[in-house]
Structure formats: structure tokens, C-alpha cells
Amino acid sequence: MKKIISSLVALLFFLPLFAQEKQDKKSFEVTAGYSMLFYQSAYNLQNASGIEASIGREISDPLRWQAGLRVGLDPLLPEVFGRILLQEEVGSWRPQIGLELGVTGRAKFEDGAFLLRETREAMQTGIDAGYLAIHTAPLSFRISKNWNLSIAEIDFGTHFTRIGRTLRAQVTLISAGMKF
Amino acid sequence: MKMNRLLNLTIVTFLALLVACGEKEGDRSGFEEATVVAQQVNGENLMNSVAELVDIHLNDIPIDNSECPPGDLFPTDHLTRNAAVGYISEEFRKMGYIPDTAVLGEGAYITYNVFAEWPGTSDAEEVILVGSHLDAFYGGADDNTSAVAAMLEAARIARNFSFSHTIRFIAFDLEELGSIGSTRYVEGGLAGDVKTAIVMDLIGYRSFEPGSQKSVMGIRLPDVGDYLMVIGNRDSEEITRQITDMANSQSLSKALGVLAPGDGAYFLSQALMRSDHGLMWYKGIPAVFFTDGANFRNPNYHLASDLPETIDADFLTGNTKVLMAAIALLAEVQL
DSSP, X not given: XXXXXXXXXXXXXXXGGGOOXXXXXXXXXXXXXXXXXXXXXXXXXXXXXXXXEEEEEEEXXXXXXXXXXXXXXXXXXXXXXXXXXXXXXXXXXXOEEEEEEEEESTTSOOOOOSTTHHHHHHTTTTOOSEEEEEEXXXXXXXXXXXXXXXXXXXXXXXXXXXXXXXXXXXXXXXXXXXXX | OHHHHHHHHHHHHHHTTOEEOSSOOOOOTTHHHHHHHHTTOOHHHHHHHHHHHHHHHHTSOOOOOTTSOOBTTXXXXXXXXXXXXXXXXXXXXXXXXXXXXXXXXXXXXXXXXXXXXXXXXXXXXXXXXXEEEOOEETTOIIIIIIHHHHHHHHHHHHTTSEESEEEEEEEESXXXXXXXXXXXXXXXXXXXXXXXXXXXXXXXXXXXXXXXXOOBTTBOOOSBOOSEEEEEOGGGHHHHHHHHHHHHHTTSOOEEXXXXXXXXXXXXXXXXXXSTTHHHHHHTOOEEEEESOGGGTOTTTTSTTOOGGGSOHHHHHHHHXXXXXXXXXXXXXXX
């Protein structure tokens, strides 16, 4: 696993050397990625992996928007999200930070083991579907005129109801984007 | 390994926000009157109750545990409750109460929450709830016969006084399987009239050995486990401070106040909601939790060795005085 990550990071740093052509900032970008979600509240901890797809575009430098759909691999539990991002370009490195707002099908945890099941259920009645999160993409790179690659994007957030009762930590392990 | 370290660091950082509230002096009005009531606690009564109830648990038939097989820390094949329901009900009756049972749920895990009320004289519609769970693994001397004995002793003493608010003494069922009895009680709307709750779970074990008190999920506590923990959240902050101050200033028992952040109903502070007050915190009912630290102190936790001889009679007596004084303060005793 360490070797794979090291190779990937090395690739991300060296590929951009061959990708000096400027991208058209006004064009749309479609991205697809694979993510892990760690989701927790009192007496509940749930991990899931999923895939996501989004579309985005620059509003005005350095601001851009993004909207997308994320689905779990098992169970499906879809989420739709929108992001407002600040993006800086330093050579081919294009780190992003912003706010993600979403509506999720993951507002309810699975029943889980018998122990504490009723308490867990009672503690889910107040969780609504809306959430907000801080989104960061510190390792996002332009790798060619039309292609971008990002690893280890991190979202850290909570549901709107009683902020802090639920915690969402999401790591988008890898995400590729294409401009068109 | 690194992920674990990162997780531990996150937990410690979060729990660093917890505030210990030991010695802060605040409003002490009512302490003297409350102490007068507390002095009626009788240690002999307490230890007799512990001995009787442990014996009852040890001779009872364990409940059906087919849906919840034994696991680490949860020997569900040794969980009893049926005879304790009858014992507590009968004890209430002997004191002159008319006990009732909130029967909730169905099947093997039907719950019997036994309760009795001492009506208030002026604000009877506002209830001070005093709760402890009645089910136990093995004999359960500390967990939770110590707290049931304290509740019964408080119920006995309460009848000698008048209070503004109604006091409801309740023994919750099946806490050990996940606070089932109290969850159904709260979810069923039966706690709607509760102004404040005091919930107890293990209050009879102490040790004077350095290192006997372990830290609780990163919360560093005084490492000599010779004190009662009085645990509150934002909704019960003031009364947590008052009870802790009263316990120490009136020399009732050595107490340490611990406040959970916010309403306390978070993943990272769940160790502090690990009893029948948990859902009350979540639902916004002001609740204070008394404990000796459970498995973070008592080496007999959930073991066959949780027997009466491991209970410190003076400590249990002192903690029951804290309970009785807290009841007198919150229910507004009229001397």
C-alpha cells in the first residue's frame, strides 16, 4: 500500500512537468472519484466506500463551483452536494479549499448489533438530511491540457441539526477530472 | 497504527475541552438544610440492601440472551432482573409507597421499570427523577446494587420530609443491554414531567491505591480512585457544580465534577453518557450522573467477583448522603 501511494505521489509531481499547456479556465470540468466515508455519532460508527461524479466551472478567478452525486458501493445511500471552492494555481499544482453543502441518504445509521440498538435508534430521530463540510484538495494537479488528477481530498463536516452531534470525515482517495 | 495515533490525538484534543469543576464555590443556599436531610442516611440499611439484592441476583434465572450472546465485558448469560423487580417493588411497598411498574416493549426483552413517587406539596407537577438500573451481571454488588440500595435508602428518608417538587424513584430495567428500559421510558413520553434527573450507576467502590483510577477516553482524572464522579452537561452544568460543591464543602463525600462539552451527546464523549441518563441528555432533559468510574476503576466490573465484600461501606454511605442532599436541594425540602 505504501509503495502504491509513494508511486502515485511521485507520478503526481513529475507528470505536470510534461503538462505545461495552459487550461481553459472557463470550460467545464467533469470529475470522477473513489472515496471513503467515516461517519459517526454517539454509539454509532459507520464506514463506507463510494464513488462520486461532479461537474464544475470557474465563477471568477479564484472562485469556482462544483455540483455532484455520490453513491455508496453497499449500501447505495446517495448524496447530492454542491461546493464553492477557492482555487490557487502554482505551476501545475492547483490546491482547493471550500465549503460543501449536501443532502444525504446517510442520515440514518444501520441498526447494528442488539446492544444499544434501541438507544441508537432513538438518537437518530433528530438527524436531518442536510449537512455541511469543509472541503480541501491539497494534492490536486493539472497533468495535461485537459486532464487533472487529485488524491487525498478531505471533507470534514456535520449535519445541520445540532451541529457536532454527527461527524463526517470523507477522504476522496483519487479523483480524475477532464475539461471540455 | 498511524491512523490509531491520529484518532487518539483527535479524541484527546476534543476531550481536553471537558471542564473539571471540582472546587468552584457558587450559590450555597440550601446546603445546610440539605445536609440535615442527608444525615439520616443509615449505612447499615445500605449494606443490608446490597447483601439481600446480590443474593437475589445470584439465585435468579438469567434472562434469554439469544439475541445478545456473551461478549467482552458483557456476560449476558449471567444477566438477571426478574427477582430484583419484585424485591424493589416490595421494598417500596414496605416503606408505605404505592409502587407501579412501567411495562414497556414485548417478548424476551420486555422491560419492567419499577417506580414510586413522593408527591410534592406546591410544585407537584415538576418531578425530580432518581434513577438506577436494577439488572445485574452475576451478583452485581457495585453494578448496580450499590445504586439501587442508595435509591431505596433515599426513598425511605424522603417520607420523613416534605418537598416542593415530586420525587420519582425509579429502577430502570435492562440497562446492561443498552439502556433499554430508560430508552423506552423516555421515548414513551413518560419523562416529559421531569425537571431534573439524578442517575446512578456503580457508586460503591473506591481505592486509595495510586493508579487505581484510569483515565476515561483521554480525560485525565486524579489517579487515586477515592472519589465520586458527578457528571453533567450544558443543561445540568449549574446543578453539577452545586452538587459537587455541596458534597465537598459539607464533607458528605469526596466528589469530582466533570462536565461534558455541549449537551454531551457526541461520539467522542459517549463514555460519559454510558448509562440511563444518556438519552435524557440527548433529549435535553437536565440530568446528573453519579458513578465511581465503573471499569475505569473497579476491577470486578461485570465479573463474578462483584460481591458485597468489595463494596466500601463508608464510601457508599457518603455517596448516598450526596444523593439525599442533592434530592433535598433540587426538590426543595421544607424544614
